[in-house]
Amino acid sequence: MDTYVLDFHRIDKSSLPLVGGKGANLGEMTQAGFPVPPGFCVTTEAYRVFLSGSEQMGDYFRQLEDIQAEQLERIAVLGSAIREHLNQVPIPVDIKDAILGSWMRSGQEAAYAVRSSATAEDLPTASFAGQQDTYLNVRGEEQLMQAIRRCWASLFTDRAISYRAKNHFDHRAVHLSVVVQQMVFPEVSGIMFTADPISGHRGTVSIDASFGLGEALVSGLVSADLYQVRAGTLIDKKIARKKLAIYSLPEGGTVTRDLPEDEQERQALADPQIMELATLGNTIKGHYGSDQDIEWCLAQGRFYIVQSRPITSLYPLAEVHTEPGDCPHVLLSFGHQQMMTDAMKPMGLSNLRTMLPAGKPSVRSESTLTAAAGGRMFVDITKLFALKPARKLFPRLLSGIDEMMGSGVGEFIQREEFIRHIPFQPGLKKDVLGFMGPIVLKAIWKLLFASPNKALPYVESYIQTAIAQRRSDLDGLTGPERVMRIQEQIGTLLRRMFQDLMPYPMSGLMSSRLIKNLLQRWIGDDEALHVLNKSLIGNVTSEMGLMIGDLADQARPYPQVIELIRRGSGHTQQFREQLRGVEGGREFGEAWDRFMTLYGMRCPGEIDITRPRWREDPSTLLPSIDSHMRSVQPGEHRAKFAQGADDAEHAARELLERLRRQPLGWFKAKLMGRLIRVFRVQMGLREHPKYMMMQQFGLIREGLREEGRLLAEKGVLPREEDVFFLTLDELLKLSEGSVPDGLEPLLEARKQDLERFRKLTPPRVMTSEGEIITGKRRQQDAPAGALLGTPVSAGVVEGIARVVLRPEEAKLNKGEIMIAPFTDPGWTPLFHSAVGLVMEVGGLMTHGAVVAREYGLPAVVGIDGATGLIRDGDRIRLDGTRGYVLVLERSGER
Template structure:
């Protein structure tokens, strides 16, 4: 035996570089005493020596470096050429001899399965499963040598090349070992997941089983029985009709046969066997310390484990501290509520957890009702749901934020297993009633009695005072004192915002409900509120959009300014304005915008993201789109037209009511409701605006602390501060540097990059189960994509998919398709004629602004940015809540 071949008994998890993920797992399981068919691995050293004899591979690798994941034709041509070349190469004699020795030790007369095992395969963060080929029932030395060469060549299949390109793996760095494992000719085989791969439930072990070799199941030739085991009990069985099975042939190879009719619907495994296999799965999970995707087979009365790899498709688990026997906790995505579902760096999460006002031992502490998973924050709503009234009202409340969240919560709280074991929180009812009661009472007072004209001045004065006080507290201090003040400032912010500001927009929301109910009862027109919602006065975010439109108009006469707006170096934008004609006029307007809104940005709830004042690159494309899609002054005239339409609708409604019996009373009640609605709903964005004022100043303070720590050598880079929590930063500024800090930061950076690729769920449990709601029955054409209608109207146009505002290229008459929108996206709204979003609800930012601008909008269409392609012609129905693709880039769908 030499470095070219290693038997399973000599392999463990530390052998990854020599035998790849699959080989290391087989060796590890063999060492652990699990029932693994014996065999050996042809190592990566043998692979390197094999391709090293080729004079052509260096050139092929250079070509691979240039290939992108979506260049399918180039990948197919290049991959085919490489595979043909490698299969034609002879295996060097010393490698061939080592393989032959391994075959003799394992049993020359036996049949073997020959599988590839890549060094980047079956890892916790990446699974290359299915990227290379497998050869079954290989008999004899010559068949084995050919199968090994084919395995080496399969490192360059089209799918393997594309996968590496997509995940940015160096094609040279991914080496290939070949697993040669004794064949077991099973009666039954299949796959076992130690967690439910569909729902994500970590306590549900799932088994797929079919007759014969597992290749029929893996390749999709047959349906499999599905068994589920939870807490030692067989909770579900679905017996499939299994028409085909793959069997091994004595002379080598396999054959696909049709099963006899009486066999096709027979349960593949008996109940005792299911439980035995499940226990084996739990043992493997305990050994690896993570959930596993396991290939197994059953032959001659015993189970064999053919392979085990981590399940990489599960969304990371949120770790919730709960006593044994308590209900699984229900966690709601904070990002979906805030219309920003991207991953957030640790400092951003720490700030949000500190800001959440409930479940805190001190104002500076992070809330125990918040948890993180996959780079996102989730709120544990389980204690609140211990209140019966909350289980009724909360789903209705969050439906306005996201219909699917509301539906999911409503369904989940009906589970007897959840309600029966809910935690009891002493004094919670009184705390909730006291806090919510104060807000509701003030909201009701504003609705019924308070002078509407005082709403905006009062709120604006509070915002100015709060921002001024916050800036004062953070100035003149550094180090631990500044970090502690950040914690205090952000820790108290949300509670005060709720109490002081929320009663104003709340009165607007309440009045909209009253207007809808009364107009439906008295006029039979509940949707009149949509017209009244247009061009609300004083909305700080809408005003920002108008000012940005003004900037575009200022730039129009100056070609050099426009050229700078389109420049690829936005960070130099303000500096270069001084050097061009019209730059002074535009610069003055730009500075006024930055003074009031420079702390905003797309994804602004993540304090670690650059603000507009840091990097105008996310704002300039919006101005450029405005230049292309709008006429001079058009944005202002549209807004004025919306206000006129709302005023005309108000006059019409009141006139029609006065003509009815008791019309004077009806008109008076409706008039009050409309005044409150028009006067207070424009304040809906003010709390978020204040929050961003504080986020802007806190970000500056954090960046300054990062710079000081980098200058003193504590951190490598100033931006490393964003990979710490507030408490960790406090310790560092006190001179308490933990061991392994650099390793910790590197690990968090790698995790963040992985988290960016994940799609977070709206709802999940502490057991990892993804909870999904059901959408209401909708009147929509066949094939339409269904969502939540949030802004009435129907429009047809070209779809423009916008994943990031800085990449936006909206033109006249286009409908914006976005994953989400927050206030940092608002500048794009003027350029669009309609809006489609993957997340959101009736009261989220995008919906509110769309109604103000009179844009038809539908939200809550999962994967809308994938299902609707850039350039498709679509019909958007914001009244009924659907999108229909009419043409795929000029062709019938």
């Protein structure tokens, strides 16, 4: 029957519900004329009819619904029971007849490969490859029917059940087809990727090749030759020692044989064959419109394709504008620079892309020098390197943000293919000098001549005035007028911040560098700088952390307030209402309101404007207050901060006294005294520009939410919060009354994309060709087995590691070391509770490093995968001076 069996030539991509991803691909390639060995598919309808013959599968499916991916023992027991049961269920006669009819037409004497093909397999967003079983060199009616039955049962292997549970696929909704394909008996076989699966480079065809059947390669039994082809040129060739191969047996089945010594290092494919295969791979890629993972074989001088599926492991490409003959564009992850690498909703990305002042046809436009990829924003810095000085200075500057980022960019821009094709940028030098020149001159003036004491009052007054003006500009506006005003405010924000506020922290950075260099020259070391970093004057983020401690102290005498804090609440209004009914609630509520007035617009991941602020949702803040109460004594946070300021003042006095005793000591002491005063004040202002940005983000977020509410009331948007799945330009069009067809499906697709993007790890640096540039870490003095990172705050501490993936889940106890993916100002409340800090991203001048130095916490950053490599509860040694973490004792081994 046609519903039970379909030959390849009757199958295309629309057949996926009937024949699964693998079967649909083989039919699609057959119809496209690619060299695919002939065969047929036993459809999912046959599988469903087969299952319907079981009275027990309904109960088995109910048990599968409750399975968690990590319940391996339970999965093993249940999977074994299901497979054993299915091996006893009879195959209906009409299905068997349909299978045997196609088999006879295809050729009874031929050998076949019998493979499973699931309906959720080989999709653009998920690959089920390897989850079900494959049977090779199947001959005769009995072997064929047995292999098909085993394929049906293999939908319930342990790995298949676990994979579906992990990726939230409904076990009932995944159906199985079986591919029955004539075997070719290859001299050579392997796998071809039309993009480099390691670096991500989209223009590189990567081919693995070994002798015999490809199963030896897929199963890891043999090393394969590696060939790489780019732009029609064989650019790399690594010949492996191939000790064995798998071959077919005449009677059916396969055998593994050792290769003769003289065959083991022979090149599996000749160079012309490599080029032929690469060309075929690119043709298949062009047909599908996406990069492919292709299984191939060579038999009697002819290539055959036995499978092609999308490569799902590649990080998405960033779409940037390139001209013919351009060099590959180099793109920086904005999230790594801002210490927030989570995926963002479209409105969060649109807000940031509008904020960048360069590459904009108008103030309200998104910058053409930005691109979204995988839910993250990347900045195209290619044009900058048309200036030769930037090729040396910019990587060094980036290293202060993230060592691996700076190293990666520095390595990439030295490549000949990059330098030779950098596009000429007339007027770039003038534009850069015109923008940066006045800022640098102002910073130098403040470094050498301006009164440091006037800096903090001026900056605070400037921010208050600016935010009051921005609020006034938005008052009374609604609809298109409000959206356009929001775009204007965002579009001018960064330029104003740089021009008006950045000279203050920039002079602090200059003084820091000068102090470091002069200390090394005059006294032989710069250790005093670590102490001078403590308790900087006027740091708005540090003061926020101290106020968290004040809130904790305010709550301590009142058990009912503590209980409310530990229970948490979804909305600030609910929390405030609950406080009114408990002892001490009024006093704590007044302190809470003062805090929210100053900092309620902040939150973890605050550069993403779509994230709820503390004033809306206190759930990410209350655990920090709880951790503080459990790990810090009353008043200890203020006392430690005051002690840090005393230590810094004492260190400054001692340093100046040492300098006075040197030749020209009066001059050295006077110059150093000036630099220290500037450093202590101006570096303390480093967080004020971000604070001002978040004040404005708070205003803009309120406006966006209100527009979302109005559109939801009109029935334009399904829900108020759907406004965050639009861009600013899309919101403007909706507010003007232009509603596109298919808006709801578009919003739903974007929500699904976000869930997929959240599982991706964004690269620090990537190119327009998809290549991920990793960089190299400098040589470090560290014990064997240590995890290496960048030292950013000196000191050594040992303690229990507490892995914190999200602040709302933090439960730090006294003496614990916080292990985090990143930290931005929204994480600062946790710093008082920790004795050390480890982060996966960051550098010397990023937020977490600066605050750690100010609090005197040893810190190491830039350890990729630290939150997985270090387990919660491990005992570790953190060396913030040499830059490593050593696991001393695993949790559970004590």
